[in-house]
Structures are given as C-alpha cells and as structure tokens.
Amino acid sequence: LDAAGDLQLRNVNACTQFLPTLDGRALLTVEDVGGPGRLHPAQQALVECHGSQCGFCTPGFVMSLTACYESHQQAGTRPSREAMADALAGNLCRCTGYRPILDAGERMFDVPAQRLDRAPIAAALHTLAADDPLAYDHAGQRFHAPQSLDELARLREAEPEATLLAGSTDIGLWVNKQFRELPALIYTGRVAALREVRPESDGLWIGAAASLEDAWQALAGMVPALAELWRRFASPPVRHAGTLGGNIANGSPIGDGAPALIALGADVLLRRGAQQRRLPLESFYLGYLQNALQPGEFIEALHVPRPDTSWAISAHKVAKRHDSDISAVCAVLALQLRNGRVQQARFAFGGMAAIVKRAAHAEAAVIGRPWVEDTAEAAAAALANDFQPLTDLRGSSAYRLKVAQNLLRKLWLETLERRTVGIWRVARLAA
Missing domain, CATH: 3.30.465.10 (Uridine Diphospho-n-acetylenolpyruvylglucosamine Reductase; domain 3)
Known part of the structure; x- marks a missing residue:
C-alpha cells in the first residue's frame, strides 16, 4: 500500500529480496496474475505474438509486462513502444528474439481486459497493516524492522555493527552470490x-x-x-x-x-x-x-x-550496453551563466577516480570566463589534472579521460545550439 492506502503494484527481482521484508505485503508470481481458466492480457499477448523464450526467462517478461499493463490501465494511458522497451530493460535474455516480445507488449492492450482484482488484495493488506515493529531472531541471526525514526535511531545506536538494509538490491547479492553471513539486519523500509x-x-x-x-x-x-x-x-x-x-x-x-x-x-x-x-x-x-x-x-x-534558470545542466551515462549496465563514465555538468559569462561550475564525474568527485581544475578553468569554445577546450585540457582513471574491463584510462573531455565539449555544443536534448535550461547567453 502507498502512503494514501492504495494498492501499488511494482515488479522487483525476487532473488535479492529478504523474506522478512515482505511482511505485510502481497507477493504475486507468474502463477497469480491470471485467473481461473484464463490468462492475463500480458500472458495472452505473449502467446499470440509467439514471444515465449526458452522457458526460464519467460516468467520474468510476463511479470514486467504485467506491471506495465496494470500501471497504464490504472492511469488510463497506453505506453509507446519506447516506453515498453524501458519497462523491459531489466529482462536481458534475447535467446529467441526480442521483437515478438515488444509486439506482445503493444498487443496486450488490445486483448479483452482481464485485470487483476485489486480489491481483495488491498483489503487483505489493510487487515495486515500494523504499527508494531517487526523482530525476528533465528539461529543466531537477527532481523529488526522499526516503524519510526526514533526507534531506528535507538536500534542503530544499540547495534552499530548491524547491517542497515533498505532495498537489498546490493546486500541481497552479498548473500546469494558471495554467501556472506549477516548476523544482524536493521530494515529501514517500514519507516x-x-x-x-x-x-x-x-x-x-x-x-x-x-x-x-x-x-x-x-x-x-x-x-x-x-x-x-x-x-x-x-x-x-x-x-x-x-x-x-x-x-x-x-x-x-x-x-x-x-x-x-x-x-x-x-x-x-x-x-x-x-x-x-x-x-x-x-x-x-x-x-x-x-x-x-x-x-x-x-x-x-x-x-x-532547486536550480534557477541561470543554470545549464547536462547529464550523460557512457556504458558498453544501453540498458542495465554499469557506467564507464557518468558525468553531470552544471554551469551558471550570466551575461554570457560563467559564474559557477559544478562538474561531477563517476568512473574516473576512487570516489565520485568534482573536477576542480576543469571548473577553475571556466569560472569567470566567457562561455565560448576556447573556454570549453580549456576545461577539457584541465581535466587531465583532475583525474588519472584506472583501466579495467569497462574502458582504458585513456578512453575514460577522452570521453570525459568530449562530454565537456558536448556541453558547449548543446548550449551553443540551444538544444533541449540532454540539457535542462540554456541560459540567455546574450542577456
């Protein structure tokens, strides 16, 4: 249930979810989305479009399509094909072709509506809703799920060595991939x-x-x-x-x-x-x-x-794969421009150092100067004094540096051409 008490359906990866975090929630699997003797529109569309994979991956596609379908039906909208591809971005299998699956995503909105019956699910969740904290202790492992900030603060002070657990998208991998033992967990999701x-x-x-x-x-x-x-x-x-x-x-x-x-x-x-x-x-x-x-x-x-209209902001993720991939370089570049001159600059980069950090030399190269091509080139050159990236499987040190420099040049081109692609606000350079 969301903050208003309405049923909220969201697809998540089952393999990283800790069982106690599901307390008070409804768990739906591929077997639950249809009904007696009938398929859910997402399932029916996959059948009609021949979109089934080899078997193991198909349930995941069904659940992603179902979540997309239910969300748009609730809102009274219909997604574009691009939005459908975004909804399936977490389903990486391509073993038997991908176009029929996208076709099914479009077709399911034409299948006679057989939506999930939300009312009994919501009623059951309201019945289960409790204000009491959850505590679970078994075989030397402890799980706490406080309900309030004060209770969380007390638990954290009492057990500073406990692992704080929120969405478990990372910590879940510690357990199911690295087989780590976590003797104490404090779950923040009920606060x-x-x-x-x-x-x-x-x-x-x-x-x-x-x-x-x-x-x-x-x-x-x-x-x-x-x-x-x-x-x-x-x-x-x-x-x-x-x-x-x-x-x-x-x-x-x-x-x-x-x-x-x-x-x-x-x-x-x-x-x-x-x-x-x-x-x-x-x-x-x-x-x-x-x-x-x-x-x-x-x-x-x-x-x-909240940035005001004097800021130009550009964000870029460079990775080997478009969806569901780790960045080789991530850059978010912010410039405050007044009367065609740079007042402030905040260039933050990921994938370039041991931590995400700002490019102090590149920022200094532009602050106080007119925002012209030579200024952008000066920032790109100064970037070599900010970062000496590592070489790994996602890219060499030279590649990462060149990409980061080119993103600064791209910022200049975006502001020059006054485009709105990838940029929030182009300041009035001539003002």
Missing part, C-alpha cells in the same frame, strides 16, 4: 518518514528509504536534464526496490546517483540518536568505499537544491 519525497520551494527533501523510482521521478521533474539518466539508471525492478539512500551509502565510484546529486549541490542529513548533522554530499565520501558515517549513525535524508 514512513524515510520513504517520503517532499518538494519545497528551495528544492527536494528525499528520505533515505525512498525508492530510486520515486526519488528519480521527483528529481527529473525538478531538473528534466536528468530524465534520460533516470531511464538508464539500473532497470525498473531494481529502481522499484533500491533506495537513493542506499545508493549513496554504498559509495560506489561508478554509481550514477552521486554525480547528479553532487553536481546539483546536494546535502546529506545524518542522524545518531537524537542528534542530526548536515554536510555536503561531496564531503561524505572520504575514499574508496569509505564515508563520513560515525558508529551508530545513519543517513536520514538528502536535500537537493
């Missing part, structure tokens, strides 16, 4: 205050347990230049479960969340017990997988300032 996304006049407050889907939808609404990055950030099943706070706490140098937030000047709100402290997100990262969290402390929320 309503942490799931809140609150627009304000000066920006956005995003709770640490807000899903990536909800957080990025709000961010892209405030800064449309981030919309394409949002589309390519993981996939719907991952974004539905994963959280922005978890993505930030994870601190991966190749994460796509931190470059956007750092370029926008986001702050992180930390809490330990009743004490809070706030610091710039860029100061949160101390080194590779190291952050400023103290024992017993956790991320409560992030604040993202």
Whole structure:
C-alpha cells in the first residue's frame, strides 16, 4: 500500500529480496496474475505474438509486462513502444528474439481486459497493516524492522555493527552470490518518514528509504536534464526496490546517483540518536568505499537544491550496453551563466577516480570566463589534472579521460545550439 492506502503494484527481482521484508505485503508470481481458466492480457499477448523464450526467462517478461499493463490501465494511458522497451530493460535474455516480445507488449492492450482484482488484495493488506515493529531472531541471526525514526535511531545506536538494509538490491547479492553471513539486519523500509519525497520551494527533501523510482521521478521533474539518466539508471525492478539512500551509502565510484546529486549541490542529513548533522554530499565520501558515517549513525535524508534558470545542466551515462549496465563514465555538468559569462561550475564525474568527485581544475578553468569554445577546450585540457582513471574491463584510462573531455565539449555544443536534448535550461547567453 502507498502512503494514501492504495494498492501499488511494482515488479522487483525476487532473488535479492529478504523474506522478512515482505511482511505485510502481497507477493504475486507468474502463477497469480491470471485467473481461473484464463490468462492475463500480458500472458495472452505473449502467446499470440509467439514471444515465449526458452522457458526460464519467460516468467520474468510476463511479470514486467504485467506491471506495465496494470500501471497504464490504472492511469488510463497506453505506453509507446519506447516506453515498453524501458519497462523491459531489466529482462536481458534475447535467446529467441526480442521483437515478438515488444509486439506482445503493444498487443496486450488490445486483448479483452482481464485485470487483476485489486480489491481483495488491498483489503487483505489493510487487515495486515500494523504499527508494531517487526523482530525476528533465528539461529543466531537477527532481523529488526522499526516503524519510526526514533526507534531506528535507538536500534542503530544499540547495534552499530548491524547491517542497515533498505532495498537489498546490493546486500541481497552479498548473500546469494558471495554467501556472506549477516548476523544482524536493521530494515529501514517500514519507516514512513524515510520513504517520503517532499518538494519545497528551495528544492527536494528525499528520505533515505525512498525508492530510486520515486526519488528519480521527483528529481527529473525538478531538473528534466536528468530524465534520460533516470531511464538508464539500473532497470525498473531494481529502481522499484533500491533506495537513493542506499545508493549513496554504498559509495560506489561508478554509481550514477552521486554525480547528479553532487553536481546539483546536494546535502546529506545524518542522524545518531537524537542528534542530526548536515554536510555536503561531496564531503561524505572520504575514499574508496569509505564515508563520513560515525558508529551508530545513519543517513536520514538528502536535500537537493532547486536550480534557477541561470543554470545549464547536462547529464550523460557512457556504458558498453544501453540498458542495465554499469557506467564507464557518468558525468553531470552544471554551469551558471550570466551575461554570457560563467559564474559557477559544478562538474561531477563517476568512473574516473576512487570516489565520485568534482573536477576542480576543469571548473577553475571556466569560472569567470566567457562561455565560448576556447573556454570549453580549456576545461577539457584541465581535466587531465583532475583525474588519472584506472583501466579495467569497462574502458582504458585513456578512453575514460577522452570521453570525459568530449562530454565537456558536448556541453558547449548543446548550449551553443540551444538544444533541449540532454540539457535542462540554456541560459540567455546574450542577456
């Protein structure tokens, strides 16, 4: 149920979900979406379009299509073929062809409607709804699911070594791939205050347990230049479960969340017990997988300032595969322009160093100068003083540096041509 008490259907990856996190929720599998003697429109369309895979992957396609169908039926809309492809971005199998599956995604809206009966599911969930915290202890492993911020703060102080669990899109892999033992888990997903996304006049407050889907939808609404990055950030099943706070706490140098937030000047709100402290997100990262969290402390929320119309913002993700791939380079570039001159610059890059960081030399090369081609070239040249990237399977050091430099040049071209593709607002250069 969402905050309004309405049923919310979202597809997630079952392999990373911890069983206690499903308490109080309805679990639907491929066997549940149809009805007695009938198939769901997504299933029926796959049959009619010959879109079935070899077998193992087909249920995943069914669930992604079902989630897409139910969402659009609820909204009274019909997705484009591109939107359908986005809905299937997390289903990577291509063993028997892909066009028939996309065809099925379009066809299912023409199949006689046989939607899920939401009423009994919602009624059952309302019956199960409880304000009591959940605690589970078995065979030396403990699971706590507090209901309030104060309770979470007390638990975190009492068990600073416990693993904080939110969407489990990363921690789930620790268990099912690395077979790690996690003796104590504190689950944040039942704390309503942490799931809140609150627009304000000066920006956005995003709770640490807000899903990536909800957080990025709000961010892209405030800064449309981030919309394409949002589309390519993981996939719907991952974004539905994963959280922005978890993505930030994870601190991966190749994460796509931190470059956007750092370029926008986001702050992180930390809490330990009743004490809070706030610091710039860029100061949160101390080194590779190291952050400023103290024992017993956790991320409560992030604040993202609202840029005014003097800012030009461009966001780019460069990876080997378009969907569901890790970035070789992620760049979010922000320029404040007044009277054709650069007032401020915030160039944040992922995949270029041990942490996501700003390009201080490149920023210094443009601040105070007229925004002309020579200035963009100076920034590109200065970037070599900011980063000495590693070489790995996603790209060589030279490749990464060249890509990053070219993205700065692309920013210049975008502002020059006053395009709206990949850029939020082109400042009035002649004003």
